[in-house]
Amino acid sequence: MDLKNKKVSIIGLGMMGGAFAHGLKKLNPESISAYDLNNEILEQALSDGVITFGTNDKNTLKEILKESDLVLICLYPLATIEFLKENFKNFKEGSIVSDISGIKLPIFQVLKDLNRDDIFYISGHPMAGSEKEGYGGATDKIFQNRNYILVPFKNTNQEKLQDFKELLKNLGFTNIVETTPKNHDSKIAYTSQLCHIIASALVDSVDDMTITDYEGGSYADLTRIAMINAPMWTEIFIENKDLLLEQIENFELSLDKIKNQIKDKRSDDLSNVLKDVRKKRVVMEVDRINKHHLED
Amino acid sequence: MDLKNKKVSIIGLGMMGGAFAHGLKKLNPESISAYDLNNEILEQALSDGVITFGTNDKNTLKEILKESDLVLICLYPLATIEFLKENFKNFKEGSIVSDISGIKLPIFQVLKDLNRDDIFYISGHPMAGSEKEGYGGATDKIFQNRNYILVPFKNTNQEKLQDFKELLKNLGFTNIVETTPKNHDSKIAYTSQLCHIIASALVDSVDDMTITDYEGGSYADLTRIAMINAPMWTEIFIENKDLLLEQIENFELSLDKIKNQIKDKRSDDLSNVLKDVRKKRVVMEVDRINKHHLED
Numbered sequence: 001m002d003l004k005n006k007k008v009s010i011i012g013l014g015m016m017g018g019a020f021a022h023g024l025k026k027l028n029p030e031s032i033s034a035y036d037l038n039n040e041i042l043e044q045a046l047s048d049g050v051i052t053f054g055t056n057d058k059n060t061l062k063e064i065l066k067e068s069d070l071v072l073i074c075l076y077p078l079a080t081i082e083f084l085k086e087n088f089k090n091f092k093e094g095s096i097v098s099d100i101s102g103i104k105l106p107i108f109q110v111l112k113d114l115n116r117d118d119i120f121y122i123s124g125h126p127m128a129g130s131e132k133e134g135y136g137g138a139t140d141k142i143f144q145n146r147n148y149i150l151v152p153f154k155n156t157n158q159e160k161l162q163d164f165k166e167l168l169k170n171l172g173f174t175n176i177v178e179t180t181p182k183n184h185d186s187k188i189a190y191t192s193q194l195c196h197i198i199a200s201a202l203v204d205s206v207d208d209m210t211i212t213d214y215e216g217g218s219y220a221d222l223t224r225i226a227m228i229n230a231p232m233w234t235e236i237f238i239e240n241k242d243l244l245l246e247q248i249e250n251f252e253l254s255l256d257k258i259k260n261q262i263k264d265k266r267s268d269d270l271s272n273v274l275k276d277v278r279k280k281r282v283v284m285e286v287d288r289i290n291k292h293h294l295e296d
Numbered sequence: 297m298d299l300k301n302k303k304v305s306i307i308g309l310g311m312m313g314g315a316f317a318h319g320l321k322k323l324n325p326e327s328i329s330a331y332d333l334n335n336e337i338l339e340q341a342l343s344d345g346v347i348t349f350g351t352n353d354k355n356t357l358k359e360i361l362k363e364s365d366l367v368l369i370c371l372y373p374l375a376t377i378e379f380l381k382e383n384f385k386n387f388k389e390g391s392i393v394s395d396i397s398g399i400k401l402p403i404f405q406v407l408k409d410l411n412r413d414d415i416f417y418i419s420g421h422p423m424a425g426s427e428k429e430g431y432g433g434a435t436d437k438i439f440q441n442r443n444y445i446l447v448p449f450k451n452t453n454q455e456k457l458q459d460f461k462e463l464l465k466n467l468g469f470t471n472i473v474e475t476t477p478k479n480h481d482s483k484i485a486y487t488s489q490l491c492h493i494i495a496s497a498l499v500d501s502v503d504d505m506t507i508t509d510y511e512g513g514s515y516a517d518l519t520r521i522a523m524i525n526a527p528m529w530t531e532i533f534i535e536n537k538d539l540l541l542e543q544i545e546n547f548e549l550s551l552d553k554i555k556n557q558i559k560d561k562r563s564d565d566l567s568n569v570l571k572d573v574r575k576k577r578v579v580m581e582v583d584r585i586n587k588h589h590l591e592d
Contacts, residue, residue, distance in 0.1 A: 127512035147509060177509045187510040190502060195514045198494055200573045201550035205543075206486060209576070212583045213443060213473045214483040216423035218491045220584065221517040226577040230570035237558045237566065247501075248555050252548075254497035259544050262533045270533065274526035277496045280505070281522040287508045288516065 001163035001170075003029035009068040010034045010051070011061075011083060013041050015130055016100055017074030018138025021050040023171040026140075033064045041135045065090040070167075073099035076232050077239055081110050088114040096120045096164055102188065102232075103240045104151045104181035111153055120160040121153035125184065126173065127192070131227035143172035145292040149188075150178045174292040189243040194251060196233055197244075199226040297459035297466075299325035305364040306330045306347070307357075307379060309337050311426055312396055313370030314434025317346040319467040322436075329360045337431045361386040366463075369395035372528050373535055377406050384410040392416045392456055398484065398528075399536045400447045400477035407449055416456040417449035421480065422469065423488070427523035439468035441588040445484075446474045470588040485540040490547060492529055493540075495522040 008029045010017045013036040024032055033053040036042055042054030055061060065071060065087055073080050080101045091097050097119055101107050104123055111121060127147040130137055148168045152161055165176050179187070203226040211219075237244060261270040288294065304325045306313045309332040320328055329349040332338055338350030351357060361367060361383055369376050376397045387393050393415055397403050400419055407417060423443040426433055444464045448457055461472050475483070499522040507515075533540060557566040584590065 127510065129512060129514070146513070147511060149510060175509060184510075187504075187507065191507060191511040191515045194498070195518050197551070197554055198498065198518065199514075200570055201547055201554055202490070202494065203573045203577050203580075204550040204554070204569060205546040206576075208483075209579060209583070211483065211487060212580050212587065213471060214423065214445060214480075215443060215487040215584075216425060217442070218425070218495075218521045219487045221520060222491050222494065223577055223580070224517060225514045226573050227581065228570050228574050230567045230574060233570060234563050234567040238561050238563055241558055241561070245555065245559060248551070248558075250501040251497055252551070254500040255493070255544070255548070258493055258497055258500070259541065262537055262544075263541060265534050265537070267530050267534055271526045271530040273500060274496055274524050274529060277499045277522050278524050278526060280502075281499050281519055283505060284499075284508050284519070285523065287505070288511075291508065 001167040003027045003070075003167070005030050006069040007031045007033070007067050008070045008072070009064050010072050010074060012036060012074040012079070013038075013045055013051070013054075013135050013138075014074060015132060015134055015137050016126070017072070018045065018050070018135040019128075019130075019140050019142055020072050020074060020171075021045060022138060023140030023143060025050050027167070027170055029070075033068070035061045035064065036135075045135060061087070062090050066092055068092055069095050071095060071097045073097070073101075075099070075101075076235055077101040077103050077106060078235055081106060084110055084114060088116060091116070091119045093118045094120075096122060096160055098122045098124045098164065100124055100126055102192070102236045104184045106239055108151070108153070108181040115155075117155050120156045122156050122161060122164050123151040123153065123181075124164075124168075125149040125151075125188065126168075128173075129225075131224060133229050140171060145172070145174050145294060147291075148173040148176045149184055150176060151181050151184050152178060185240055186243045186246075189240055189247040190250075193233075193237060193240060193244050194247045196225050196228055197237070197248065198251070199223050200228055202226065297463040299323045299366075299463070301326050302365040303327045303329070303363050304366045304368070305360050306368050306370060308332060308370040308375070309334075309341055309347070309350075309431050309434075310370060311428060311430055311433050312422070313368070314341065314346070314431040315424075315426075315436050315438055316368050316370060316467075317341060318434060319436030319439060321346050323463070323466055325366075329364070331357045331360065332431075341431060357383070358386050362388055364388055365391050367391060367393045369393070369397075371395070371397075372531055373397040373399050373402060374531055376403060380406055380410060384412060387412070387415045389414045390416075392418060392460055394418045394420045394460065396420055396422055398488070398532045400480045402535055404447070404449070404477040411451075413451050416452045418452050418457060418460050419447040419449065419477075420460075420464075421445040421447070421484065422464075424469075425521075427520060429525055436467060441468070441470050441590060443587075444469040444472045445480055446472060447477050447480050448474060481536050482539045482542075485536055485543040486546075489529075489533060489536060489540050490543045492521050492524055493533070493544065494547070495519050496524055498522065 031052045034051045128142040330347045424438040
């Protein structure tokens with residue numbers, strides 16, 4: 001997807017929207033317009049040269065959307081839904097529209113009532129993030145060598161899908177998969193939401209702040225995502241409640257199994273579980289290195 | 297501690313012993329002798345030039361120990377205990393002897409019966425590691441900007457302790473703390489053992505190996521230590537059973553709290569917990585950056 005002569009708009013100029021702005025700028029579109037409630041951030045982004053136009057006005061937004069060839073909605077899930085309800089009618093004919101919501105079932109619940117056959121809606125989820133919040137922490141470095149999950153809406157054709165994938169590759173993503181809303185929400189409940197909950201519970205369970213004297217690299221790695229964006233993740237956890245609770249309970253079963261092996265001093269059983277875990281995780285590592293062309 | 301004219305010996309040339317050999321070599325001691333059961337590894341280390349002498353013979357070992365100014369025991373905990381029982385009488389008068397066992401109470405249980413007032417025993421724990429097992433994966437890079445926990449035995453004087461600390465700083469460690477065996481085992485149960493159990497349970501709880509298509513960086517970070525050395529960690533978990541179970545149960549309480557907030561859709565409570573967790577973890581991050589002179 002060549003962005004030359006294309007108009008791009010980004011809805012929400014937070015950490016993720018800002019990262020897209022940084023990345024898209026390098027691909028030289030005709031314009032990058034941003035909509036955000038916070039005028040200071042728009043001015044900052046303008047002065048950084050990562051957007052060409054910014055507005056916090058809903059009527060101006062409407063005009064922008066009518067001319068945008070690509071719209072990236074970078075809002076929290078519930079705000080994404082509100083935005084879609086209000087603005088679906090405003091998208092330009094033939095445009096590609098995408099969101100980056102961390103849960104897809106509620107988005108698709110809304111999409112099915114907003115039928116327009118003349119735009120191409122490709123819901124997406126960049127598997128990238130940062131503990132930095134807001135536009136100030138935005139950088140497209142976070143996209144390098146990452147997965148991107150696409151959940152295309154029914155009216156998206158293969159050509160547009162390929163265009164969008166190519167764009168994502170140009171932004172740095174190295175592995176792009178397509179799936180259904182349900183499968184997305186179930187897989188992400190494990191790989192992302194459960195991980196954030198574990199990291200948070202781990203930090204929550206300690207009171208002693210001298211603990212960093214006693215840590216190795218693993219504790220820092222396991223708890224980095226406990227520097228969590230509380231409002232966003234609260235929304236995501238609760239909106240994906242059922243699929244997430246399944247994953248939490250699966251994890252609790254495994255934790256309980258290992259705990260009991262320790263309690264009962266069942267060395268052989270414990271060692272066998274750990275050996276299997278190692279094997280599984282090594283396979284994942286090889287897989288990761290191959291998919292993202294990483295060095296060992 | 298100037299290693300010039302000092303004879304060093306390393307007991308066990310696995311991933312950690314090998315890392316020490318690599319690091320100590322750069323400090324130019326008179327000799328680095330290694331004891332390991334595996335002759336191939338000794339030959340490899342000799343040809344790599346990281347040791348000057350290697351043996352798998354117990355009588356030769358005895359001769360080496362009698363001449364060593366510094367002995368580093370890099371064995372699993374139970375093997376460390378066996379080694380101490382067999383060899384405590386062989387250490388050179390005035391020498392510094394240290395182990396790197398991941399649990400200290402069982403070591404000190406043995407030490408108290410092995411009284412010798414003419415050597416300086418400083419138990420230690422480098423908070424550094426790697427998913428690579430064995431000498432082949434050994435590198436002293438893992439020591440850079442890490443914590444080292446020291447648990448000095450009663451007969452160690454301040455001068456020797458300072459000497460040893462200086463040596464550790466020369467190896468790359470940036471924060472060295474002293475504590476008691478009990479406190480070590482309790483803190484490490486949280487920062488290290490619990491983390492390894494969580495990572496292992498997380499990998500254990502998934503069957504779907506396509507999951508790496510759906511991961512962000514956090515999943516890889518949280519599960520890296522699931523590439524676990526099964527025999528060693530089985531030993532550590534079971535030997536530190538009581539203190540570890542306390543930490544697992546604390547974690548389970550926090551996890552359960554968060555799970556129930558999600559189940560009951562208590563957004564405000566959940567968001568407050570996550571906000572507190574973020575604050576706590578940000579403080580830890582600042583602490584870490586200061587202690588290890590890292591860049592933000």
